[in-house]
């Protein structure tokens with residue numbers, strides 16, 4: 001059974017059809033890339049998966065739970081890294097991770113252990129007792145990554161995981177995501193970055209106008225141009241199609 005299943009999801013804001021017949025599944029062990037341009041409907045889909053918004057129609061199952069009718073149960077079971085989310089300004093990373101671990105029913109010892117492990121892995125040990133308001137945007141993003149994984153969830157829903165991170169940490173996070181999926185968890189990553197999708201995902205769904213318009217397995221390895229080509233074929237406008245597929249675009 002798929003860890004995540006979405007069938008014929010639709011959501012409009014007034015006259016804007018943000019999600020329009022979206023269907024896909026993600027199995028355990030997959031790192032699924034949800035790749036699409038600005039406004040394609042990615043965030044609206046993630047918000048539906050986490051029960052933050054109620055779709056107009058369609059069905060969703062996440063680890064056997066229904067985020068439309070029982071959003072609290074879904075949120076307990078999954079890890080969520082929202083787009084542009086930031087930790088509460090009035091808490092320290094240690095306090096925040098303790099809070100998140102507690103509401104996810106984690107034992108205090110395990111919360112302490114996981115907090116240290118994550119701070120160590122992402123390099124914010126020396127900031128554990130600093131108020132978030134005094135952390136840089138990138139340091140706050142690291143805390144947000146830690147909170148998504150603090151309860152070792154079997155499904156993780158991630159919106160633009162690498163925003164604000166320096167290149168070294170980006171590589172660490174990419175490697176971690178690949179390992180996390182390989183351990184048998186379902187990792188769902190929404191991004192508009194083709195390079196990120198290509199470098200870490202086992203499968204990519206290309207999203208345009210509120211639906212998946214193409215799917216691509218990357219497990220057997222494909223050459224650099226192919227995901228970009230598929231993307232441009234389904235999504236790119238006429239100007240974008242004239243861009244070189246790889247290499248520099250400097251004059």
Ligand SMILES: Nc1ncnc2c1ncn2[C@@H]1O[C@H](COP(=O)(O)OP(=O)(O)OP(=O)(O)O)[C@@H](O)[C@H]1O
Nearest residue numbers: 013016018036037038039040041042043044045192
């Ligand atoms: N609260 C809202 N009210 C009205 N329209 C909205 C709202 N949220 C999203 N939309 C519209 O729905 C469409 C899909 O938006 P969504 O945020 O899901 O796209 P996205 O793929 O996540 O984009 P991005 O990559 O830019 O974050 C867009 O046309 C957007 O303008």
